[in-house]
Amino acid sequence: MLGSTPCETSVEVDWTRVRESYPAQHPLLNLNNAAVSPPPLVVEQAVIDAFRFIGKNPDVNMWSGLDARLPDLKRQLATLADCSADEIALNRNASEGLSVAIFGIPLSAGDRVLVSPWDYPSALQGWQQRETREGIVVDTVTFDLLASDDEIVAAYSSAIRPVTRVMHLTHMIHWTGRVLPVARLIALARQHGIATIVDAAQSFAQLPISVRLLGCDFFVTSLHKWLGAPVGNGMLVVNRECINGTWPLLAPFDATLDTIDKFDHWNLGTYNSALQAGIEPAIRFHQSIGVTNIHARLSALTRYWIARAADIDGLRIHTPLDTDALGAVSLFSIDGVDAVALEATLRQSFSVHVKYRRVGQLEGLRVSPHIYMNEADLDVFVDALRAAVKDA
Numbered sequence: 001m002l003g004s005t006p007c008e009t010s011v012e013v014d015w016t017r018v019r020e021s022y023p024a025q026h027p028l029l030n031l032n033n034a035a036v037s038p039p040p041l042v043v044e045q046a047v048i049d050a051f052r053f054i055g056k057n058p059d060v061n062m063w064s065g066l067d068a069r070l071p072d073l074k075r076q077l078a079t080l081a082d083c084s085a086d087e088i089a090l091n092r093n094a095s096e097g098l099s100v101a102i103f104g105i106p107l108s109a110g111d112r113v114l115v116s117p118w119d120y121p122s123a124l125q126g127w128q129q130r131e132t133r134e135g136i137v138v139d140t141v142t143f144d145l146l147a148s149d150d151e152i153v154a155a156y157s158s159a160i161r162p163v164t165r166v167m168h169l170t171h172m173i174h175w176t177g178r179v180l181p182v183a184r185l186i187a188l189a190r191q192h193g194i195a196t197i198v199d200a201a202q203s204f205a206q207l208p209i210s211v212r213l214l215g216c217d218f219f220v221t222s223l224h225k226w227l228g229a230p231v232g233n234g235m236l237v238v239n240r241e242c243i244n245g246t247w248p249l250l251a252p253f254d255a256t257l258d259t260i261d262k263f264d265h266w267n268l269g270t271y272n273s274a275l276q277a278g279i280e281p282a283i284r285f286h287q288s289i290g291v292t293n294i295h296a297r298l299s300a301l302t303r304y305w306i307a308r309a310a311d312i313d314g315l316r317i318h319t320p321l322d323t324d325a326l327g328a329v330s331l332f333s334i335d336g337v338d339a340v341a342l343e344a345t346l347r348q349s350f351s352v353h354v355k356y357r358r359v360g361q362l363e364g365l366r367v368s369p370h371i372y373m374n375e376a377d378l379d380v381f382v383d384a385l386r387a388a389v390k391d392a
């Protein structure tokens with residue numbers, strides 16, 4: 001056993017064994033796990049086995065063989081997310097789930113939607129399309145990512161109008177790792193009869209989450225970031241009461257328009273069942289450590305590298321650190337140092353991969369370790385950063 005059940009924190013996790021359970025990362029030190037993370041070896045193997053199994057008799061082995069496990073897989077995901085299995089649709093990624101919600105909620109010209117500049121760019125583009133094509137109005141709530149939770153809730157609150165129909169919320173902002181007070185924002189939206197979409201691509205499986213307690217209408221995530229499922233897996237949770245009224249993104253094969261099935265399975269056309277076969281081992285692996293331990297470890301790794309880099313001249317951290325919500329994702333910049341050039345130097349001269357991110361005036365390098373990494377990896381990164389900054 002790697003560790004505890006999801007809710008236990010007392011059991012010691014053997015992080016060296018966790019590391020050995022992943023494919024070695026080379027040639028780069030991979031500090032961009034917020035984009036996509038490597039699956040544990042056991043997950044990789046499950047996909048290979050399933051892919052070979054499919055090849056022997058695709059139609060039968062895929063649709064009747066592998067897919068027979070999907071109801072049980074959904075029950076396991078429902079336990080992890082604390083929601084009902086019949087509210088879960090499996091798809092390829094968070095972008096797809098977001099598009100289902102964005103294009104599927106019936107709206108009329110003049111209806112208003114609240115977004116923030118920090119939401120995922122393709123989600124913002126989706127709402128922009130509806131504005132152009134259908135005449136809905138997209139209102140942008142502005143707030144500083146270092147502002148307090150109270151200030152952020154106040155910003156959303158003052159942006160609500162009588163015709164606001166949807167609040168689009170990002171749980172953990174992918175630029176800086178800031179965690180928004182989504183539970184409070186959802187409660188606010190409900191008071192006004194506003195539907196809510198929660199983009200949890202960065203927070204699901206990284207932080208303990210209960211979809212039931214959040215009470216949102218749409219909960220969207222990828223499974224290939226923090227859960228460790230194979231690349232190309234996503235999950236959409238649609239509140240039972242919203243299923244009937246939401247249009248599927250793709251015209252469904254079956255006319256089962258009042259169940260969650262219209263958003264997944266055959267209704268997405270032919271998809272890769274071998275990739276889905278990797279979700280179950282990913283859940284088992286994740287649960288053997290426990291989400292509380294995972295979050296604590298990721299937070300500790302972030303605090304570790306930031307403490308070690310603290311004396312670098314001009315270091316600026318754009319992620320709030322005085323919070324229990326801190327996870328693996330943070331953004332930094334160095335005063336007077338070009339962030340694009342620094343990203344390139346770290347990669348070319350030191351084989352360290354961090355990610356340049358820019359939105360509006362906020363720019364810097366995003367650092368996101370994963371549970372297979374350790375303090376020694378972060379020492380390599382900070383030493384490289386120190387040397388690169390010295391030469392800049």
Ligand SMILES: Cc1ncc(COP(=O)(O)O)c(C=O)c1O
Binds near residue numbers: 035174
């Ligand atoms: C907040 C957020 N939403 C959505 C996405 C899109 O996820 P996917 O690549 O799984 O479509 C990402 C990806 O980084 C993200 O960080």
